[in-house]
Amino acid sequence: MRLLLVEDNEQLAEALQSLLTGAGHAVDRVADGASAEALAAAERFDLVILDLNLPQMDGLSVLRQLRARGNQAAVLVLTARGAPEDRVRGLDLGADDYMVKPFDIGEFEARVRSLLRRQAGLRAAVVTVGGVTLDLAARRFTAGGAALDLPARELALLELLFMRAGKVVTKDTIVQSLTSLDDSLSENAIEQYASRLRRRLAPHDVHLRTARGIGYYIDRSS
Incomplete structure (x- = not known):
C-alpha cells in the first residue's frame, strides 16, 4: 500500500519510514504541512500518517483541506497533542484514528x-481464496499449511489483489499503490510479476485473471 508520512521530527520520521517500508509499503515522507497538502492533492495514498505540530501549515489545516477536496485516504493522526479537545477536533475534521506520542510501536503497526x-x-484479518490464505497481520501467504514464499514486489502485488479479490485492480492503481515518488514500476514489470504469480498460484486453485487493457484481478470464485 502507498502511505504518506508527515512528520517534522527527522529521527522519528526515518524510524517510521524504515518500519513501514520494511513491512512492504511504499512510503513518501514530508516534513511540513504545505508539502503534505500539495502532495496529497497531486498523488493517491491509501493512508496518511499526520503530525499536527508542523511548520508552514498545521496538521489540522492539512486534514481540513484533504477532506474538503473529497480525498478518501485513511488518516492516522500521530501527535503529542493528547488533550480530549484535540482528539475531538481531529476526529471531527475527518481523521480515522488518533494516537498520542509517545506510543507503542506494536500498537502503531496494528492500527x-x-x-x-x-x-x-x-x-x-484473514483472506482466503482457493487454497491460499493471506494473514494480513503477519503479511504472510500460506498454501496447504505451508508458507508461500514470494519476492517483495510479488508479495506486495498479490496482497493488493487479495485485498480486492473479485475486483479489477487497474495498472495505474498497482503503480500508485506499490511505488513512492523515489521508485518506479513499468507496465512490462507488472506483467512479468503477474505472469510469475499466475504460475505460482495455479497449483493452489487460485486464478489470477487479466482484464485486457485494464489490469488484473483474483477470481473470487476460485
Missing part, C-alpha cells in the same frame, strides 16, 4: 493494518 483493511473494505 496501520486496521486502517488499511478498512480502506480495502475488509473486516477480517
Whole structure:
C-alpha cells in the first residue's frame, strides 16, 4: 500500500519510514504541512500518517483541506497533542484514528493494518481464496499449511489483489499503490510479476485473471 508520512521530527520520521517500508509499503515522507497538502492533492495514498505540530501549515489545516477536496485516504493522526479537545477536533475534521506520542510501536503497526483493511473494505484479518490464505497481520501467504514464499514486489502485488479479490485492480492503481515518488514500476514489470504469480498460484486453485487493457484481478470464485 502507498502511505504518506508527515512528520517534522527527522529521527522519528526515518524510524517510521524504515518500519513501514520494511513491512512492504511504499512510503513518501514530508516534513511540513504545505508539502503534505500539495502532495496529497497531486498523488493517491491509501493512508496518511499526520503530525499536527508542523511548520508552514498545521496538521489540522492539512486534514481540513484533504477532506474538503473529497480525498478518501485513511488518516492516522500521530501527535503529542493528547488533550480530549484535540482528539475531538481531529476526529471531527475527518481523521480515522488518533494516537498520542509517545506510543507503542506494536500498537502503531496494528492500527496501520486496521486502517488499511478498512480502506480495502475488509473486516477480517484473514483472506482466503482457493487454497491460499493471506494473514494480513503477519503479511504472510500460506498454501496447504505451508508458507508461500514470494519476492517483495510479488508479495506486495498479490496482497493488493487479495485485498480486492473479485475486483479489477487497474495498472495505474498497482503503480500508485506499490511505488513512492523515489521508485518506479513499468507496465512490462507488472506483467512479468503477474505472469510469475499466475504460475505460482495455479497449483493452489487460485486464478489470477487479466482484464485486457485494464489490469488484473483474483477470481473470487476460485
